[in-house]
Amino acid sequence: MIIVYTTFPDWESADKAVKALLEERLIACANLREHKAFYWWQGKIEEDKEVGAILKTKDELWDEVRRRLKELHPYTVPAIIKIKVEDVNEEYLKWLVEETK
Template sequence: MEAIIVYTTFPDWESAREVVRELLKRKLIVCANLREHEALYWWEDRIEEEKEVGAILKTEVSKWKELRDVLLELHPYDVPIISRIDLDKLNREYSEWMARVLFG
């Protein structure tokens, strides 16, 4: 099992939950952690400051391309961040649980 974390952000709780539920239904992820935070960023030549919901999505590397494509399709942002973080180490128990959920 090659576990990865995928990070993205959403404009609000409703869109984050909606997209995450769809990813779970399609078995593209095993879990998501959502957290509200402040975001400061450049957009159309000015600095914006908004609340966003960050999503840490846990999955397996073989799901990466489909997950990325589905996120691009469903995401409410014009230019979402969809970043992949490869995990070097993961405890066996969690890895086994991920395999059962994703490939069961």
């Protein structure tokens, strides 16, 4: 199991991308919440409201999730970050494996 962390410019694009990944069985679950982002962009420090998403899926789906999320994403340079899950309770892993392709 892995966690994929990504950030969207607004709720509309976040909901849309996340629902597509779910419908295509590329992820089993997503947790979304707003944050304030500070980042370097074209020589200036920008400040924006964003929607951050924690996606939960199988390790084997990482390449496909990354490629599909890139297509669905409104940003030119999205952050698509893979975090390893070192362990997880058995019943959750079983559910996650069943709900993804």
